[in-house]
Amino acid sequence: MMAWDEPAAARLRRRQLLLWAGGLAALPVFDRALAAEDSASPGAAARAVPPVDWTDDPFFGAGFVDTDEWRDTQVRHRFVHGGFRDTDTRFSIWFPEPAAWRGRFAQFLQGGLGGSEFRGQQSGASLIAFENGAYFLESNQGHVGNDMKGLKGEGDVLSWRASAQSARFARRLATEMYGRPPAFGYVFGGSGGGMRSIDCIEAAPAIWQGAVPFMINRNGLTSFNWSVAAWASMVLAGKLEAIARAADAGGDGPYSVVETDEERLALDRLYAAGFPRGAEDQLGPNPLWILGMQLAFATDPAYIVAFWRQPGYAGHDREPAVERMLIETELTVKALRTGDEVGAAASAAEDLTGAVTRMSGPGTAGLVLDTERPAMDFLGASLEIVSGKAKGRRLLCTGGVGESITAFLDPVGFEGVEPGDRIAIANRALIAFLYLHRHAVDPRYPGMAAYFEAGQAIYPQRPIDFDAQVVPKGRFQGKMIHLQHTHDREAWPTSALPYIADVNAHFGQATRDNYRIWWIENAAHLPPSASQRTEYVSYQGAYAQGLRDVIAWVEEGRAPPVSTGYSLADGVQVQLADDAKDRGGIQPLVTIGVGGRTRAEARVGEAVRIEAEAVVPPGAGTLVRMAFDLDGSGAFATPVRDLEGAPIRHRAGLTHSFERPGTHMVTVMAWAQREGDARAELRLVPNLARLRVDVR
Structure with a gap:
């Protein structure tokens, strides 16, 4: 472990707290917040404790409504849209007709980092609320899109406070409309929204009495998990399709495909870390690596320098795999692709980049380069335009769609770039991220055990404080039904295990009276695309049933089906019970x-x-x-x-x-x-x- 001075450690801890709460697009904002905090006097007043009940949070200005009208989409409802002054928090509320309302509300939390107050309605979550006699509520969780300025450096605005204040405002409108306030509130969401659903019920039990989080990802484990998967994907790049076929039902197993010690080690490390067996067809370039990369480097900016300059790191030691993966080249732009063209190519290929960004429009969104390399090979590489009108601009390659490279994180992007311009490309930062899992480990996590010998870390360690992670504690009032997917490459099954352990430690024998864990077999992170329908299942019906069951549990005391029976192979691989009676759950x-x-x-x-x-x-x-x-x-x-x-x-x-x-x-x-x-x-x-x- 590296030694560092106490003030630096305190700054690092604050940086980690903010980053794990906020994320990629928030980095410049959080850097400014940290700079302001570091320059503040030691006697500066502490931040006021935010209210956890129906009392208004002073962070938010007065609520306002900019749309209030009756609509007939889905079911007849009163649609209200608005927000809070002096903040970027926005909300949408769907009130059913009085005869259809049964005295409750259901609040959906968008996954990722949030940013939209419409995603739940677009995914059908509003129908689930209406089926249960609830009005439907959704906020953008404190910020607009990828712009995190609205959080003002306060990570808990994203994790639960914007959701709570939106619930307070909706409650007042509901009281005016129905003549009484809702008696019960429920919160549900997946991925990042799942983690924040837990934050909500743990932080403000007066507002929410039930929660249905699904496919949660343990804060702090994300970068480790994604780094292992990214490294293994690069080592096994030429054999990923064969590995997926061998790992499928009736196959000879993935080890039947690999030939070298390095390839076998990649599989060993992947499974030992907890990557779910059966999800091997999801290995390969993943645009979300960029999120893990940016979070890791913003938390520890010195890591990338150490990786390339200090002994004990693969970059400095020039391990053979590093030499094979390294890209440092200069290429010419052959052609431009508009947002409409890139979006169409992404849709045709069922490409994650296109799905996430919903690229469209006449502006330049992709570049075709004079190379035979697949565009996705440049994922995570730095792009510096070295000639033409855009000379000097630096961008981050977010991957490839068809033959085009993309850079959708930058608002300017490829504007002004023309055919014939030269671009310098280097992927040193990505390679450093591929090896991060060696240098940021904690012996308390079973998936990291392979990186210790006799209790000591094998590789030089970075000053990462795992106890600085903003994580739920497993302490909540009310009821929770937690769904986790067995074949999820983004939120591995191991991501849920620490929270399950925390719940059991807190409730003990009373766990069964307050909490369920339902494993959803053969479910990935995203709903299955057309080409995946024979491999993975949809999970919307499961969390819809979870909401129905948690309502009955809270309001009627009717217990839901028992938790799914499972065991752990090697401490990290979730194995479901073979018999339906022993398996339990709802699937x-x-x-x-x-x-x-x-x-x-x-x-x-x-x-x-x-x-x-x-x-x-x-x-x-x-x-x-x-x-x-x-x-x-x-x-x-x-x-x-x-x-x-x-x-x-x-x-x-x-x-x-x-x-x-x-x-x-x-x-x-x-x-x-x-x-x-x-x-x-x-x-x-x-x-x-x-x-x-x-x-x-």
């Missing part, structure tokens, strides 16, 4: 096979008998749909038609012959619904299983 357990095996061989035209079974855990409803996908299209065009009586357990079989040689993946999906309503659209909870058939 059906689904299996498929030929003769009890998940791999079969057949000749072209030979009949293959495929058997599948789905079982719903106790209290989770009944099966309402079941279907096979035989061609990998995701259409599930072969439904099971004998599900009469809404069974809890069902076995289905079919005989099929394959007319083309090669490997065919067959998928069966089953949907459970609490009331056994086969026509339901909300609260459908799916799961799937896959079978490999090698046809010769």
Whole structure:
């Protein structure tokens, strides 16, 4: 561990607190906030403790309304939009007609860093609120888009205070409209919104009595996890597709593909850190690495210098992998691509960059360079324009969409760049991030154990204070149903384990009276795209059911289905119970096979008998749909038609012959619904299983 003076340590701790609360786009704002704090006199007054009840928070100016009208979209409702003066906090509220309101509200928290007061409505969360007789509330959580100035350096404005003040204002409007205030409040959200849902119920129990966080990511573990995945992805770059195929159902396993000691070590380190087995097809370049990179470097600006200049770091020591990964070149711009063109290419390719940024418009959003390298190879690289009208501009490459590189984090971006301009490209910062997981570890986290020998860190350590992390404590009033996904590359299953442990430590034997953890098998971070529908399941129905159940738990004392039964392999790999009764939770357990095996061989035209079974855990409803996908299209065009009586357990079989040689993946999906309503659209909870058939 490096030694540093106490004032520097205090500054670092404050920096970490702010960064983990705020994030990428907030860095300049937080730097200014820290500078102001460092220059303040020692006797400066401490910040007032924010209110945790229905009392107005003095951080926010007077509330205002700029839209108040009745609308008929989704269901008839009164739509109110507004905000708070002297802040960037904005909110939208959807009030159902008085006859449809049942005395409660449901507040959705957008994931990531927030920034929009409309994302929940766009994703259908408002329908979930209306189904439960609640008015729907959403805020931008204190800031507009990626501009964090509205937080004024106070990270808890983002984590819960903007949400609380929005709830207070909505309560006053609800009282005027319905003649009484809401008796109960609920908060739900995923990813960053999931973490902040926990912040809300822990900080302000008078406002929220129930919470449904899903796919949470433990603050402080994010950079470590993403660094391990990024490094392994780069080491295994030429074999990622083969690894994904080998890791799929009936495959020979990922280790059957790797050949070198370095490749085997990459898999070892990846799984030992907690990357979920079965999610290997999600490895590869990920634009979110940039967020991890920026957070890490802003927390510890000296790290990148140390990585390239000090012994014990792979950059200084010039490890062979570093030499292979390093890009330092100068290229010419061949062509420009507009936002509309980049957005269309992203949509066609189901590209995460395009999905996140929703690129559009006539301005230049992408550059085509004179190189044979894929554009995504430049993810995380610095771009310096060295000729033309934009000479001297420095940008960060946010990846590639099709043949174009992008730089969407900079508001100016590629404006003024023309074909023929030269660009200097270097990815030294990204490479430093790839190895960060070696140099910022804590023995308390099982996923970091591989980086210690005899209790001592193997590599030089950075001055990272893990106890400075802003993390929930597992101490809340009310009820919580927490959903975590088993195949999530952004919020690994291990990200939830510390919070689960904190809850158990706080409540002890009373945990079952206050908290549920439902693991959602075969769910990734984003809903499955068209090409992923045979591999991953949608999770909206699960958190919709979670909201319904937490309402009944709070208001009627009716306990929801038990937590999912699971164990930990090697302390980090979540393994769900094999039997539906032992598994619990709300998701059906689904299996498929030929003769009890998940791999079969057949000749072209030979009949293959495929058997599948789905079982719903106790209290989770009944099966309402079941279907096979035989061609990998995701259409599930072969439904099971004998599900009469809404069974809890069902076995289905079919005989099929394959007319083309090669490997065919067959998928069966089953949907459970609490009331056994086969026509339901909300609260459908799916799961799937896959079978490999090698046809010769």
